[in-house]
Amino acid sequence: xxSYGDLIAADDVLLFVNAAITSTxxxxxxxxxxxxxxxxxxxxxxxxxxxxxxxxxxxALDINDYNAVLIIRRLLETTHEATADQRRSExxxxxxxxxxxxxxxxxxxxxxxxxxxxxxxRTRAIxxxxxxxxxxxxxxxxxxxxxxxxxxxxxxxxxxxEELGPFVFxxxxxxxxxxxxxxxxxxxxxxxxxxxxxxxxxxxxxxxKHGIPRDVFLQRIAPRMTRxxxxxxxxxxxxxxxxxxxxxxxxxxxxRLAAYVLSLPVxxxxxxxxxxxxxxxxxxxxxxxxxRGSWGKVTAVLDDSFSAFGSAHKRRRPLAVAxxxxxxxxxxxxxxxxxxxxxxxxxxxxxxxxxxxxxRRILDALDTTPSRLVIVSDGWDNAPPGLAAExxxxxxxxxxxxxxxxxxHVNPVYDAVDFDVRRLSVTVPTAGIRDAEDLPALVELAQxxxxxxxxxxxxxYLDTRAARMLSGHNQGQAR
Amino acid sequence: MTTLDLxxxxxxxxxxxxxxxxxxxxxxxxxxDLRLRPQLYGDAAGLVEVGPRQAxxxxxxxxxxxxxxxxGTPAAAYGTQMSADGNSAPAATMGLRFHHRMAxxxxxxxxxxxxxxxxxxGYLALHFGGPSIAWEEWSQRAIRQGLSPRVEEAYVGTEVxxxxxxxxxFEIHPNQCGVMLxxxxxxxxxxxxxxxxxxxxxxxxxxxxxxGELIHHYATLMPPVxxxxxxxxxxxxxxxxxxxxAVADQxxxxxxxxxxxxxxxxxxxxxxxxxxxxxxRFTLSRFLPAFRPKQENHIGEAITDDRGRIAxxxxxxxxxxxxxxxxxLSRLAAMGWHLADAAADLGIxxxxxxxxxxxxxxxxLLRQDVLDAYCKQERTRNQR
Numbered sequence: 001x002x003s004y005g006d007l008i009a010a011d012d013v014l015l016f017v018n019a020a021i022t023s024t025x026x027x028x029x030x031x032x033x034x035x036x037x038x039x040x041x042x043x044x045x046x047x048x049x050x051x052x053x054x055x056x057x058x059x060a061l062d063i064n065d066y067n068a069v070l071i072i073r074r075l076l077e078t079t080h081e082a083t084a085d086q087r088r089s090e091x092x093x094x095x096x097x098x099x100x101x102x103x104x105x106x107x108x109x110x111x112x113x114x115x116x117x118x119x120x121x122r123t124r125a126i127x128x129x130x131x132x133x134x135x136x137x138x139x140x141x142x143x144x145x146x147x148x149x150x151x152x153x154x155x156x157x158x159x160x161x162e163e164l165g166p167f168v169f170x171x172x173x174x175x176x177x178x179x180x181x182x183x184x185x186x187x188x189x190x191x192x193x194x195x196x197x198x199x200x201x202x203x204x205x206x207x208x209k210h211g212i213p214r215d216v217f218l219q220r221i222a223p224r225m226t227r228x229x230x231x232x233x234x235x236x237x238x239x240x241x242x243x244x245x246x247x248x249x250x251x252x253x254x255x256r257l258a259a260y261v262l263s264l265p266v267x268x269x270x271x272x273x274x275x276x277x278x279x280x281x282x283x284x285x286x287x288x289x290x291x292r293g294s295w296g297k298v299t300a301v302l303d304d305s306f307s308a309f310g311s312a313h314k315r316r317r318p319l320a321v322a323x324x325x326x327x328x329x330x331x332x333x334x335x336x337x338x339x340x341x342x343x344x345x346x347x348x349x350x351x352x353x354x355x356x357x358x359x360r361r362i363l364d365a366l367d368t369t370p371s372r373l374v375i376v377s378d379g380w381d382n383a384p385p386g387l388a389a390e391x392x393x394x395x396x397x398x399x400x401x402x403x404x405x406x407x408x409h410v411n412p413v414y415d416a417v418d419f420d421v422r423r424l425s426v427t428v429p430t431a432g433i434r435d436a437e438d439l440p441a442l443v444e445l446a447q448x449x450x451x452x453x454x455x456x457x458x459x460x461y462l463d464t465r466a467a468r469m470l471s472g473h474n475q476g477q478a479r
Numbered sequence: 480m481t482t483l484d485l486x487x488x489x490x491x492x493x494x495x496x497x498x499x500x501x502x503x504x505x506x507x508x509x510x511x512d513l514r515l516r517p518q519l520y521g522d523a524a525g526l527v528e529v530g531p532r533q534a535x536x537x538x539x540x541x542x543x544x545x546x547x548x549x550x551g552t553p554a555a556a557y558g559t560q561m562s563a564d565g566n567s568a569p570a571a572t573m574g575l576r577f578h579h580r581m582a583x584x585x586x587x588x589x590x591x592x593x594x595x596x597x598x599x600x601g602y603l604a605l606h607f608g609g610p611s612i613a614w615e616e617w618s619q620r621a622i623r624q625g626l627s628p629r630v631e632e633a634y635v636g637t638e639v640x641x642x643x644x645x646x647x648x649f650e651i652h653p654n655q656c657g658v659m660l661x662x663x664x665x666x667x668x669x670x671x672x673x674x675x676x677x678x679x680x681x682x683x684x685x686x687x688x689x690x691g692e693l694i695h696h697y698a699t700l701m702p703p704v705x706x707x708x709x710x711x712x713x714x715x716x717x718x719x720x721x722x723x724x725a726v727a728d729q730x731x732x733x734x735x736x737x738x739x740x741x742x743x744x745x746x747x748x749x750x751x752x753x754x755x756x757x758x759x760r761f762t763l764s765r766f767l768p769a770f771r772p773k774q775e776n777h778i779g780e781a782i783t784d785d786r787g788r789i790a791x792x793x794x795x796x797x798x799x800x801x802x803x804x805x806x807x808l809s810r811l812a813a814m815g816w817h818l819a820d821a822a823a824d825l826g827i828x829x830x831x832x833x834x835x836x837x838x839x840x841x842x843x844l845l846r847q848d849v850l851d852a853y854c855k856q857e858r859t860r861n862q863r
Contacts, residue, residue: 029648030648305650306650306651307648307650342653353653354650354651354652354653355494355503355650355651355652356650359709359726360726363719363722363723363726366719367719382492382494382650383491383492383652384492384707384709384729384730384733385492385494385495385706385707385708385709386706386708386709386710387709387726387729389708389709390709390710390711390729391711391722391726393713394711394713394716394722395722397713398713398716398717399716399717399718399719399722
């Protein structure tokens with residue numbers, strides 16, 4: 001039997017995990033960036049002060065990069081408070097997570113540590129190890145010049161390659177560089193043709209310097225763009241007449257793809273219906289993998305009310321998550337029904353509009369007698385308010401006490417005021433969601449939020465996730 | 480003297496943000512033959528269909544400023560107006576002379592409301608048939624000096640705490656044609672239009688609309704209001720069908736509660752209606768409350784169709800001061816503007832009435848020498 005303290009700890013951790021998955025410190029539909037950050041900062045401080053081990057353990061879960069960076073930063077800032085054992089386990093988790101983060105985030109983190117004047121031995125060691133594990137430091141020196149420069153200076157490191165030091169700290173003092181990329185960068189200062197061999201973001205600056213028209217630049221730099229850069233710039237490039245920027249939609253991650261589809265005008269979606277549907281379905285297929293068709297009869301209630309617009313920072317994010325979940329669940333389920341709150345049926349043409357009659361929609365969903373009901377919504381049920389909670393409560397207590405139907409609510413929006421994602425009902429587990437790809441893992445995690453789960457089980461779960469992440473990391477290194 | 484009848488506009492569950500409660504009003508069948516003047520869609524033109532329609536009557540809500548005149552200067556519609564021809568300028572406009580800087584700052588054909596005090600003065604002048612020339616003259620003074628010498632306690636919506644957020648996050652219903660706006664559960668305004676497209680175009684203008692002093696204070700001081708959470712008694716629920724019935728009951732319960740409890744201050748009182756204009760099957764009229772001091776009083780404009788149903792409605796909740804002034808004016812008007820009679824009716828003497836008029840801000844209605852005489856009379860009375 002757990003003590004009250006343990007129950008509260010388990011609750012706190014789950015609440016923090018939800019926050020760390022959903023909140024990115026950006027504006028949301030109902031709260032601004034300041035409120036989000038303030039609320040999140042409190043949670044981080046609270047977790048670090050009370051449950052340092054669990055706080056570090058959360059790094060192994062599917063939390064978003066923004067929060068992963070915040071956790072690592074706070075752990076490194078308070079190194080002196082940790083015991084030797086804690087340092088060791090934290091160090092492994094941090095190294096592992098850093099390897100998974102995109103490099104610009106890591107350089108951002110190093111810069112934040114520099115500004116916070118954190119320069120303990122552990123921090124320097126972690127920076128050294130991460131930099132030495134970079135596949136091509138010359139590439140970083142070109143693409144993340146200032147980031148690398150500050151990191152080297154802050155950690156008192158000398159780069160392994162002889163040329164890198166001068167390149168980063170006194171770049172134009174050399175007549176030429178032996179490393180081809182560095183030499184290209186030097187030539188790009190004087191020669192327009194050279195800049196098209198640089199990474200896109202570095203080339204962009206040179207293009208401005210040489211006054212190259214945007215359409216010409218985009219057309220020629222297209223082969224050097226990363227996958228997400230292509231996706232992001234495709235529409236604006238096409239408007240400028242640069243047809244060369246063509247994203248391969250079938251290779252895009254599911255939620256990104258959904259966000260891209262939603263950014264298109266309805267006429268374009270109609271015209272490209274076949275292509276977009278195919279891309280979404282194949283992305284969902286890839287995520288489902290071996291679990292394809294294994295979830296039985298699934299019904300989803302998906303929120304496309306006006307609040308699914310998100311904010312100017314996270315444009316249509318909640319709706320994109322719902323759309324991605326729709327395709328993913330269709331792939332996972334044997335028999336799938338998707339119900340949108342607006343009552344519209346053409347999934348591809350969806351847009352944020354109207355109120356949120358969740359209660360009614362959940363009733364419709366229960367009518368289909370699913371074995372699993374998934375609700376994707378920001379939890380603001382307003383037509384009428386609280387009806388969804390009542391329907392779910394009565395379903396659980398009176399109509400389905402044996403739990404033939406498993407119900408889970410996933411919520412893409414962090415509610416800054418409540419320090420959690422907004423729940424629909426206490427009888428139904430709620431989990432935060434950032435990318436639809438994590439849905440299977442989240443459904444697993446959400447079971448912990450239902451009723452009273454012991455702290456011991458939660459710690460076991462965190463440990464298994466950490467072990468899984470560490471072994472994956474070690475295998476990757478071995479290769 | 481009849482009450483206000485909102486038949487055809489159904490109440491559906493409210494949405495709450497802070498102290499602001501917005502109660503949507505929906506129509507089963509939108510009124511198709513009375514539509515907002517196409518020019519007024521402004522930025523929202525992309526959202527609604529403004530193409531050629533069948534014959535319809537168009538309307539311009541009171542206080543909307545747009546470039547009506549031929550020389551391109553902005554003018555305000557003076558009172559809500561209707562016309563059969565969608566392009567002619569409204570008959571009654573009020574020229575606005577902005578300062579050079581102000582005019583440059585505003586986009587030429589952007590849609591906006593009159594400065595608040597002008598709009599309010601406009602209302603009062605309209606309701607009491609005030610001289611149009613005096614009003615014109617006053618407007619210039621007010622514009623030149625910003626908040627005029629007599630501070631009218633009305634606040635533009637942007638000043639009402641939390642209203643901007645509440646309107647921004649409000650989720651408009653697909654067939655919503657109106658809204659009842661409560662602040663701290665006091666009815667601030669009712670706004671209803673004939674068609675959902677019109678409503679979508681005009682929804683943001685609620686923020687530029689004006690609200691009484693009471694509303695402003697409530698919004699600043701009151702804690703968030705409670706949502707009316709649905710509650711279903713679970714004892715008799717045995718199947719999904721039962722649950723569905725209970726859900727429908729919940730929705731009806733809210734509508735009933737709202738219409739019989741929350742909106743009574745507006746719906747259960749008698750109003751004096753004055754028909755302004757008829758066009759086709761529509762009638763534009765203005766209504767005045769009985770000016771009961773220390774109670775809820777709303778003034779407004781409405782367009783009704785041939786069956787007497789509301790097609791367009793806009794109300795404004797008067798502040799206590801305005802109620803008092805309205806009360807004075809209505810007594811004066813009832814007595815044929817005869818000071819001595821009106822004083823007798825109120826149970827005071829003529830000089831006291833004169834001073835009351837002045838303190839209510841109507842000093843300018845009286846000749847200066849008459850007013851001076853009242854003051855002197857009052858002084859000597861106090862000395863005795």
